[in-house]
Amino acid sequence: MARILVINPNSSENVTAAMDLALDPLRVAGGPEIESLTNPDGPPGIESQAHVDDVAVQLRAIIQAHDHRVDAFVIACFSDPGLFAAREITAKPVFGIAESGILSAMSLGERYGVIAILSKSIPRHLRYIRSLGLEARLAADLAIELGVTELADEGRTFSRMVEVGTRLRDVHGARALVMGCAGMARYRRRLEDTLSIAVVDPAQAATAMAVAAIQLGQSNGNGQAVVSGG
Structure with missing residues (x-):
């Protein structure tokens, strides 16, 4: 059976568990197996550029270690740490x-x-969005002012997400929202119902794309993995 490995770059098992539960709708009969993995060497949350740079190296090692048994990878952090380096070391x-x-x-x-x-x-x-060339349709990027480990406080987190989501919709003109952390996964459906606007869980979005890529037999565009060394 084909397999997707969804990697949480931080060391929070709570984040991984919530994210993994949110991926259940993508686990369908005949589809690829979806496996979630926590990076044991990561910080509790990816909250700085230093964190991003540090875990990028760790993610490269994780992908190399699992490349022989996995058909697609998802890097489940909103900074996409190590994404481009990862695409150089695997054809998946x-x-x-x-x-x-x-x-x-x-x-x-x-x-x-x-x-x-x-x-x-x-x-x-914003640096990353500009690098992707996707800034023209960005309404705004606003914070709920809670760290990754604080997202487990459901009452406080959801209240702040509703407040920020309302501002993005009504003040900044957003017509769809992206949750900017994999640790927010448990709140997507409730937030969408409350705000009556499309809300995207990015881990679900990435995993859905991975499912489609496997079903269609697509590589990552390199054709074959780049062999390191030399």
């Missing part, structure tokens, strides 16, 4: 949740908004 499709989530949101609404965890994350998001 590799999806970053930020890139996938934004592309999905753009297919659901003319302008998209991002719900970030912290204000200090926003400059990093």
